[in-house]
Amino acid sequence: MPESKRPKYLLILILLISALIRCGLAVYVQRQLDQQPERTYVIEGDADGYWRLAQTIVHGEEYSIYTPPRRVLRMPGFPLVLAGAMSVVGEDHFRVRLVLALSGMVACYLVYLLGKELTNETTGLIAAGLTAVSPVMAGFSILFLSETIFAIAMLISLWVLVRLWNINWGDNDRLRGSLWSALAGVTLAAAFYVRPSWLLILPIVVVLMFWGAKGHRVRALERAAVLILGFIVTLVPWVYRNFQVTGHFVPTTLWAGPSLYDGLNPQATGDSDMTFFDRDRVMLRMSEYEMNRYYTQQAVEYARQHPGHVVELMGAKLLRYWKPWPNAPQFRSLWMMAAVSVVFLPVLLLAVYGAWISRQQVLLLLITVGPILYFSLIHLVFVSSLRYRLPAEYSLYILSAVGLTAIFGTAFNKEKINS
Template sequence: MNRAEWKQLLLVLLVGGVIRLGLALGVEWVLSGQPDRFFLVPGDAEGYWDLAGDLLTGADYEVYGRYVLRMPGFPAILAVARWLGHDQRLVVRLVLIAVSLAGIGGVYQLGRVLYSHAVGILAATYVAISPLLAGFGVLILSEGAFATALVWALVAMACWLKAMELPGWSRAIIVWAMISGLFSTAAILMRPTWFACAGLIPAAAVVCAIISAREHRLQLLLKSGLSAVVMGGTILLLLLPWALRNQAVSGKFTFTTLWVGASLYDGLHAGATGDSDMTFFETDGVANRLQEREVDEEYRRRAWAFVAQHPSRTFELAIIKQIRYWNLVPNYPEFRHWWILIPVGLSTTWLYAGIFFELIRTSRHWRALLFCGMPVLVFAGIHLLFVGSMRYRLPAELPMAVLAASGWIAVSGKYFSNKLDAQPDGALLAKNGQEETPC
């Protein structure tokens, strides 16, 4: 990056930081007028806050009497923020803003690796000013931290693939495989849904690379096999302490949580509407009769039994969930205000339109489509079963912004106005007679 590019990125980060700071102050102002209300969005936020307190005090890591309910990644960030700010919410929000800004930087780098500086800076600008992404960046919810972790995992995977496609063997292949595993582990510790992407995206990238390669296919296959061992081994090794801890407290060895069953049943039962309503968990008394792992198994059994007995309703619910997932504006009535709907609707329309423009281009770049499009599709597939909401799509909007930025630049004609910007897929950039790679 030259000095001018650094200045542009810093300006985008500054704008994103100012917007988020204003929102953080606004949230605290709203809460200051409601002394009995500690969080803007209660429920999940309360649970995360309590778990962070457990980490700070050394108490049992549990909430609502359940020990394997939440992954420890986001509570760990909150614990550090609470320690730094002596439990002041504004300081906690400032730490979350810093995490969110790291995500903006990750979007820029992903766009630069896959396309060019121009695409990266436009995508980062969208993420910086997007109303929903900015708003969730200051709330005590895991979406912002998860988005940051996943976008940097994608950057590492993209650099790993670039190293793999170079002829011969290089230490960079192993290094980037390990870094991909590190960031993927961070994302899984925020949200276990990244487990699917951590396996599917590299596998699909290797298949596409082998198909498109004209030579050295056997070498590419061997390098990908070694990389898979390194990347997967890194993830499993780093998650092993959590899995062993879960075995000790619940009697079940699991790398994720024991909340999958209840979440699945939330989306698949006779009273399901596509929206989340966990009141059944408190009213049916299952948790009072069974151990935590047994509760998870019982709700899984009930959910799959519903699918077997009501396939047409299951299909109908899947459509409803997808409508909620891909919606242009928030689904919840409390957000149905014109001053929310208009900016959110416009920003989502910009995102979708840009992706459409990118998809209809004659020179589509499969690496960018894979790395930037697969997360949102994987999440969409998961939420065919679980409840649907655009909230679950938001973390995937960071890589989606890269595709949208490329599409808009192409449509505007600016993409072809500069030879540097016309080089796709992170092509080597020539500067002062030297070659430089974004990785």
């Protein structure tokens, strides 16, 4: 086989393996659920909410669920994806799972693209291969949860940011820089539409843009302005819609307050336990906006009065975030814990080694390590779990591939990482 065609065929093979694993899991999970009539979803609460929101979109109904109606409960990104799948294959759980399985294959391809852009094709292929066989990534891709779709949106935004970073600051590239800046703003907003905790990445990117300008502050200002404009314009429909239904400026959702209180309250353990919401029934006397503000105030006040417990909770949340095996009781079987740990621990160690040998390559470290550290810090405040780490593992696998290539360089094509 010609040398130039090998990467192409290897990539196709990796993507086929990825699709087969995920489709097989979709069949297995659906059969397991069909044998348990009392269960509809693997993870009930969130999955049911996303599914019902998607149905409101398909049926042209108001984007809300529950009574009293929750109109700004979830960002619309993932429900829109589910609604698109329902429009094509119908409102059948199994068929929609198969569509989501293919989205997991797309995530593998994006890992390849990002790895190739950051380093070289060999690293991109290895990172995609690791992603394809990851049991957690494969398992979550066929659940009615937003992790894989957010990973896709995040990987696209990271790839665009890498392309933008590599554009020269000179006059000849001024238009190209502006176009890629606008695209960066749009893709960052697209990821934000799936998971609102991605919002803080915007100011971080702007700061890094000025830091990397090195004497081109005016150009950096131009690109930052275009990027922010692209983000804002993309977000306008959601903000306008929220103002129409609540009468308030709401750029994210009105579930942030309860989520914050979930992580900061007298009974908090670091795990999610939303029973307080059903117990308090505050929406019987408050609007959705008032409810969100009420729980935000309650969480802030508790944190102010109990700093010791907050520090204790931060430790528990950090442990839950980085634990090699799942935290949820339904995933605590020995074989599942072993399967997840056997993959994650070597990948993490390889990533640490990859980070060490790449310690001079700032962009590579920002893109691969940055997201997983970012969410680790976010979930020192909110509740924490492997679920919140998972999307950031996709880009981390690129660094694992760097470490693997360095160790077994003779087994792979010895391509040097681009400086």
